[in-house]
Amino acid sequence: MNRSLVTALVLAAAVAGPGAQAPQKVAVPFDYHTLDNGLKVVLSRDTSAPTAVVAVYYRIGFRTEPKDRTGFAHLFEHMMFQGSQHLGKNEFIGLVESNGGILNGSTRFDFTNYFQIVPSHTVETILWAEADRMRGLNITQENLTNQQDVVKNEVKVNVLNQPYGGFPWLDLPQAANTNWYNAHNFYGELDDLDAATLYDVRQFFRTYYAPNNAVVVVTGDIDPAATLGWIRRYFGGIPSSKLPPQPDISEPRQEKEKRTSREDPLANRPALALGYHHPPRDTPEFYAMGLIDQILVQGNDSRLYQALVQKRGLTGSVAGGANPMLGNMFDVKGPMLWTVYMIHDSDKPADEIVKVIDEEVGRLQNAPVTREELELALVKRRSQLYAEQEEFVGFGRANLLAVFALFDDDPGKINRLEEEFRKVTPELIQRTAREYLRPTNRTILTIAPKQEAK
Amino acid sequence: MTARPRSGAPLAAVAALACGISLAAQAPFPPQPPKPGTPKDFQVPAPKRFTLDNGLQVAMVQWGNMPKVRVSLTVRTGKAFEKANEVWLADLTGSLMREGTATRSATAISEEAARMGGSLAVGAGADTTGVGGEVLSEFGPRFVELVADVVRNPAFPESELPRLKSNLARELAVALSQPQQVALQKFRQVLYGDHAYGRVFPTNEMIQGYTVEQVRQFYRATFGAGHSHLYVVGQFDPAAMEAAVRKAFAGWSKGTLPAAAAPKPASTRVIHLIDRPGAPQSTILLGFPTIEPTSDDYVALTVMDALLGGAFASRITRNIREEKGYTYSPYSEVSVRYRDAYWAQNADVTTEHTGASLKEIFAEIDRLQATPPDPKELSGIQNYLAGTWVLQNSSRGGILSQLRYVDLHGLPADYPNTYVKKVFAVTPQQVSEIARKYVKDEQATIVIVGDRKVIEEQVKPFGRIADQ
Numbered sequence: 001m002n003r004s005l006v007t008a009l010v011l012a013a014a015v016a017g018p019g020a021q022a023p024q025k026v027a028v029p030f031d032y033h034t035l036d037n038g039l040k041v042v043l044s045r046d047t048s049a050p051t052a053v054v055a056v057y058y059r060i061g062f063r064t065e066p067k068d069r070t071g072f073a074h075l076f077e078h079m080m081f082q083g084s085q086h087l088g089k090n091e092f093i094g095l096v097e098s099n100g101g102i103l104n105g106s107t108r109f110d111f112t113n114y115f116q117i118v119p120s121h122t123v124e125t126i127l128w129a130e131a132d133r134m135r136g137l138n139i140t141q142e143n144l145t146n147q148q149d150v151v152k153n154e155v156k157v158n159v160l161n162q163p164y165g166g167f168p169w170l171d172l173p174q175a176a177n178t179n180w181y182n183a184h185n186f187y188g189e190l191d192d193l194d195a196a197t198l199y200d201v202r203q204f205f206r207t208y209y210a211p212n213n214a215v216v217v218v219t220g221d222i223d224p225a226a227t228l229g230w231i232r233r234y235f236g237g238i239p240s241s242k243l244p245p246q247p248d249i250s251e252p253r254q255e256k257e258k259r260t261s262r263e264d265p266l267a268n269r270p271a272l273a274l275g276y277h278h279p280p281r282d283t284p285e286f287y288a289m290g291l292i293d294q295i296l297v298q299g300n301d302s303r304l305y306q307a308l309v310q311k312r313g314l315t316g317s318v319a320g321g322a323n324p325m326l327g328n329m330f331d332v333k334g335p336m337l338w339t340v341y342m343i344h345d346s347d348k349p350a351d352e353i354v355k356v357i358d359e360e361v362g363r364l365q366n367a368p369v370t371r372e373e374l375e376l377a378l379v380k381r382r383s384q385l386y387a388e389q390e391e392f393v394g395f396g397r398a399n400l401l402a403v404f405a406l407f408d409d410d411p412g413k414i415n416r417l418e419e420e421f422r423k424v425t426p427e428l429i430q431r432t433a434r435e436y437l438r439p440t441n442r443t444i445l446t447i448a449p450k451q452e453a454k
Numbered sequence: 455m456t457a458r459p460r461s462g463a464p465l466a467a468v469a470a471l472a473c474g475i476s477l478a479a480q481a482p483f484p485p486q487p488p489k490p491g492t493p494k495d496f497q498v499p500a501p502k503r504f505t506l507d508n509g510l511q512v513a514m515v516q517w518g519n520m521p522k523v524r525v526s527l528t529v530r531t532g533k534a535f536e537k538a539n540e541v542w543l544a545d546l547t548g549s550l551m552r553e554g555t556a557t558r559s560a561t562a563i564s565e566e567a568a569r570m571g572g573s574l575a576v577g578a579g580a581d582t583t584g585v586g587g588e589v590l591s592e593f594g595p596r597f598v599e600l601v602a603d604v605v606r607n608p609a610f611p612e613s614e615l616p617r618l619k620s621n622l623a624r625e626l627a628v629a630l631s632q633p634q635q636v637a638l639q640k641f642r643q644v645l646y647g648d649h650a651y652g653r654v655f656p657t658n659e660m661i662q663g664y665t666v667e668q669v670r671q672f673y674r675a676t677f678g679a680g681h682s683h684l685y686v687v688g689q690f691d692p693a694a695m696e697a698a699v700r701k702a703f704a705g706w707s708k709g710t711l712p713a714a715a716a717p718k719p720a721s722t723r724v725i726h727l728i729d730r731p732g733a734p735q736s737t738i739l740l741g742f743p744t745i746e747p748t749s750d751d752y753v754a755l756t757v758m759d760a761l762l763g764g765a766f767a768s769r770i771t772r773n774i775r776e777e778k779g780y781t782y783s784p785y786s787e788v789s790v791r792y793r794d795a796y797w798a799q800n801a802d803v804t805t806e807h808t809g810a811s812l813k814e815i816f817a818e819i820d821r822l823q824a825t826p827p828d829p830k831e832l833s834g835i836q837n838y839l840a841g842t843w844v845l846q847n848s849s850r851g852g853i854l855s856q857l858r859y860v861d862l863h864g865l866p867a868d869y870p871n872t873y874v875k876k877v878f879a880v881t882p883q884q885v886s887e888i889a890r891k892y893v894k895d896e897q898a899t900i901v902i903v904g905d906r907k908v909i910e911e912q913v914k915p916f917g918r919i920a921d922q
Contacts, residue, residue: 024521024591024592024689026520026521046519048517048518048519048848049496049844049848050493050494050495050496050844051844051845051848086483086485086486086487089776090767090772090776093766093767094767094834095487097765097766097767097834097835097837097838098767098833098834098835098837098838099490099837099841100837100838100840100841100842100844101838101841102766102841102842102845103766117845118841119490119493119494119841119844120494121490121491121492121493121494122490122491122841124488124490124491125487125488125489125490128484128487128488129487131483132483135483145779146776146777146778146779147779148779149778149779149780149804150775150776150779150781150782151782152804153735153779153780153781153782153802153803153804154782154783156734156735156782156802156804157735157781157782157783157802158782160734160735161633161730161733161734161735161737161802162632162633163628163631163632164628221494233481234483237483266631267628267631268627268628268630268631269624269627269628299564299567299568299573300560300564300567300568300573301561301564301565301567301568301573305564306561306564310560310561310564313616313617313620315624316620316621316624316625317621343624343628344624345620345624376565376568376569379568379569379570379571379590380568380571382571382590383522383571383572383589383590386520386521386522386590389520390520390522390849393845393848393849393852394848
């Protein structure tokens with residue numbers, strides 16, 4: 001199969017007021033292929049710098065890791081750097097860095113990714129290395145033990161020895177969700193991390209790390225034809241596997257507000273997070289929620305910033321959004337939460353803050369927004385779409401192309417998002433706020449400090 | 455398949471052809487990585503520079519293909535100009551500046567910037583304070599006008615002061631609950647003593663005591679066109695932008711920057727233990743003063759640093775993470791301020807391996823001082839620095855930071871395009887020489903935040919433990 005769609009990078013001028021420079025429209029060019037073994041390939045040329053992003057995404061995230069092995073999807077991600085057939089331990093990292101690149105991997109709800117940002121003349125070398133580890137790992141017990149130690153240290157530095165560790169990205173899904181897949185400890189219990197065996201590593205690799213469960217994305221200053229040739233050469237011979245059926249990761253409609261509190265002995269100020277189940281991916285309400293997000297919480301002009309920070313001084317900043325701290329609203333396939341969170345003072349209790357949030361949400365539920373407010377949300381959302389693409393020296397664009405190929409078989413979605421947001425009406429925003437920002441659709445998490453600092 | 459013989463079970467998934475496609479038609483997978491192609495030429499984009507009559511220096515760079523533009527008015531002021539009883543006054547000045555101008559409220563500024571698809575922030579650093587943000591290209595000239603209004607006509611409304619002080623007090627409390635921040639505070643205090651660089655955090659009392667008059671005074675004393683730069687990077691109409699800049703900043707007073715005291719960092723081999731009872735990790739910050747960016751040896755120092763602890767493939771990281779598993783994210787750095795720098799190794803290590811981690815860090819330093827690195831190891835690091843140099847200069851934010859760096863330190867205009875050459879000129883012998891000359895491990899200040907009762911005995915062999 002070889003579908004190809006090439007669009008030139010178009011900077012089309014639209015109508016603008018007198019004296020103003022015309023607004024520009026961005027269209028991302030790309031080629032999309034699927035190899036015989038099921039590997040999806042997305043190539044997107046951008047010559048603004050002599051760099052390239054090579055990213056491989058596997059359709060396995062921490063959500064669906066084995067039930068008796070919490071944290072395993074992430075531990076496994078570490079194993080992908082511990083040796084493949086032609087690259088021993090440290091050699092993958094050494095190869096990338098000595099070719100002038102940087103690299104990382106990350107484990108998220110519905111995928112695990114591995115990416116390199118490199119000088120564009122080294123793309124073939126990097127593709128070879130990624131193919132080598134998709135072909136098979138070569139892990140010793142010593143390397144597994146080493147990475148169990150490293151991951152336990154990661155949990156310690158980010159959670160166990162850190163005030164507000166895991167707040168709210170790790171805490172809130174566990175409190176808000178009812179389905180184990182959405183509600184377990186994604187970083188992993190230390191006992192479960194210790195229990196992992198080489199057998200587990202082998203099984204997990206065989207099950208999920210197959211070409212028909214992956215996408216390779218290369219963006220940047222590349223020759224798409226030559227790049228496709230290298231991908232065919234290095235990845236084409238890797239056999240596909242029979243993938244297990246996706247487990248049921250759905251969440252039932254929440255009918256009752258949940259409240260939960262956690263004591264944080266390392267923190268010295270209280271913190272508050274609210275999580276609302278987000279409208280399902282790709283529904284009209286999904287895009288409406290993307291604009292509600294802009295109206296309520298993104299930027300200092302947002303209603304919650306104005307109400308909580310600017311007018312009342314209940315806190316110093318308000319953070320939030322869909323999939324906060326881990327990505328954006330597009331790179332999750334299954335259920336997610338729209339979240340608002342902040343650190344505040346004990347003399348400005350959480351209830352007072354929640355009351356103000358309810359007032360602001362109530363305004364959205366009780367009357368449609370004005371055309372002007374909708375336009376403001378749209379311009380902010382458009383700007384954020386560009387920011388999401390440019391994030392981390394262009395990695396963001398590869399990320400979006402990867403998830404749209406992997407989840408939707410449709411990388412071209414990257415060019416239709418703006419249009420989808422444009423379809424949202426004031427009435428739809430009101431309806432979406434009424435259904436999804438119901439108090440009964442939310443979980444309120446409070447962090448109680450052990451002692452207030454003087 | 456040719457799985458590399460190892461002590462464990464080889465995990466060659468390719469050998470497990472459960473339901474795969476025949477490999478017969480495929481060419482064999484090459485056992486060695488293919489050689490990279492020829493690097494493309496890369497030049498850090500050159501700015502168009504001009505200076506207004508009041509001394510404001512403007513640098514504009516057309517870059518990229520996304521319809522955005524980044525603007526930063528960078529004033530040569532910041533924490534370095536705070537007196538001993540004024541810690542974070544630069545931050546408070548920045549926050550209060552953002553609260554409105556003679557003609558715009560804070561909310562109006564936020565809404566105007568939002569309608570341009572952006573936001574406007576004021577950020578105080580050690581040596582510079584930035585006012586600016588990023589907007590959609592078509593609004594670039596209007597954003598420049600907004601930035602100019604904020605920096606030239608701040609209202610400094612007293613009504614907002616209590617709220618902003620509460621915010622600073624909260625930020626202080628949160629920072630002091632983070633072991634890395636506690637370590638940094640101690641480290642800077644030991645290195646810089648009474649100098650402003652040594653004062654990372656104020657006291658709560660200090661924050662509560664600040665007045666609007668102090669803020670106004672700090673503003674009057676340290677803001678002015680004569681020691682400011684305006685940077686514009688991205689896509690914009692050059693003529694319209696230049697006209698907007700000239701109009702917005704014409705007539706802004708020149709100002710005179712007061713002299714800031716020169717730092718005199720000093721370090722001796724002493725361990726500063728800060729107790730964090732029950733902590734599962736020890737936060738280590740270990741370092742000493744070193745040469746700064748105008749020194750002839752500076753680029754060679756950064757090469758040495760990347761090889762020793764700066765890169766993922768560096769020696770210290772490979773040792774204490776990939777071999778020993780003591781830690782997750784160790785890193786070394788050359789931390790730079792105006793005419794000042796220190797080298798530091800940071801690591802959060804398992805409590806029971808605190809002493810062992812120190813041993814390995816010092817052993818790696820000793821090894822590099824004693825023996826030049828293998829030329830292949832060095833060339834890998836040189837390629838890494840050359841490649842990441844391109845990445846650092848391939849975004850609006852990166853290009854802007856580079857301009858600011860060159861201007862702050864007064865580096866020659868050709869610095870961005872001679873850097874890579876200097877990196878490749880470093881020899882293995884020089885790396886060792888640099889390590890001997892500038893890595894003063896025998897004088898290292900060692901700060902450890904951890905569970906004192908468990909780690910005290912472990913760390914004793916590495917230096918005198920300071921009295922609390």
